[in-house]
Amino acid sequence: MARVEKDGPVLVVTLSERNLLSLLTKLHTDGSACQIENTDVPDDLLFVRIQAEPDDLHYSSPSRNGAPAGPMHPLTERLVAAVREACDGAKL
Numbered sequence: 001m002a003r004v005e006k007d008g009p010v011l012v013v014t015l016s017e018r019n020l021l022s023l024l025t026k027l028h029t030d031g032s033a034c035q036i037e038n039t040d041v042p043d044d045l046l047f048v049r050i051q052a053e054p055d056d057l058h059y060s061s062p063s064r065n066g067a068p069a070g071p072m073h074p075l076t077e078r079l080v081a082a083v084r085e086a087c088d089g090a091k092l
Contacts, residue, residue, distance in 0.1 A: 002038045004048050013050060023052050028087040 003014040015023070019036060026032040035051040059069055072080070 002036065002048065002050060004038060004040070011048075013048060015050070023050065024083065025087065027052050027054055 002019060005012045005014075015036075023034070023036055026034045026036075034053060035049050037050075038048045055069065058064075059067075
């Protein structure tokens with residue numbers, strides 16, 4: 001599960017590659033809550049939930065005020081597109 005640490009005023013959540021990929025697959029799994037949870041957190045925190053949501057929902061959120069997705073490195077963009085294509089073609 002995620003490693004949760006406090007770094008001053010910042011809460012740092014570190015996911016393994018396996019957990020990050022599992023969260024990604026949950027976006028393409030019917031009926032999934034699209035989240036992973038961790039109760040093994042620092043004493044002054046009660047619970048950590050890491051959620052994901054589809055891009056169309058995330059970027060249309062009123063809290064973004066119409067802001068588009070930010071730029072990524074071109075290699076990252078290509079890898080994201082390849083993973084998205086693989087997920088879209090999978091029956092999950």
